[in-house]
Amino acid sequence: MRGLEGKxxxxxxxxxxxxxxxxxxxxxxxxxxxIGDILVDEANSTAEAIRSAGGQAHAVHLDGTKMESxxxxxAKAIEVxxxxxxx
Numbered sequence: 907m908r909g910l911e912g913k914x915x916x917x918x919x920x921x922x923x924x925x926x927x928x929x930x931x932x933x934x935x936x937x938x939x940x941i942g943d944i945l946v947d948e949a950n951s952t953a954e955a956i957r958s959a960g961g962q963a964h965a966v967h968l969d970g971t972k973m974e975s976x977x978x979x980x981a982k983a984i985e986v987x988x989x990x991x992x993x
Contacts, residue, residue: 911936914983915992918970921948929953933961937992940983942968962987 915932919925921943929939933956941963943949949965956963964986969975983990 908935910992912938913991914938914940914987914989916940916942916979916983916990918942918968918979921945921952921965926952929963930956930959930961933959933963936961938962938987939964940979940986941965942970942979944969 910932915937917925917929917939920929920941922945925943929941929952933939939956939962941949941953944967946965946967953963953965964982966979966982967975968979980990980993
């Protein structure tokens with residue numbers, strides 16, 4: 907993965923498993939990651955692990971079945987990181 911540094915990405919279902927691994931890998935490439943998951947405590951743990959490793963990450967509660975929740979994660983990405991490039 908090249909050319910992603912500085913991009914902002916939403917990872918839905920990023921609290922654990924493949925989603926968390928994807929968030930961590932993207933952060934290693936310099937992507938600023940917004941982790942959304944219904945398991946918000948675990949999403950916060952994943953975001954903290956990314957920050958501890960020198961990356962930039964923010965976690966939010968996301969219920970992908972709710973339009974309002976989907977809108978909120980996009981708004982949070984824009985608020986925290988100034989935009990959204992990958993979703």
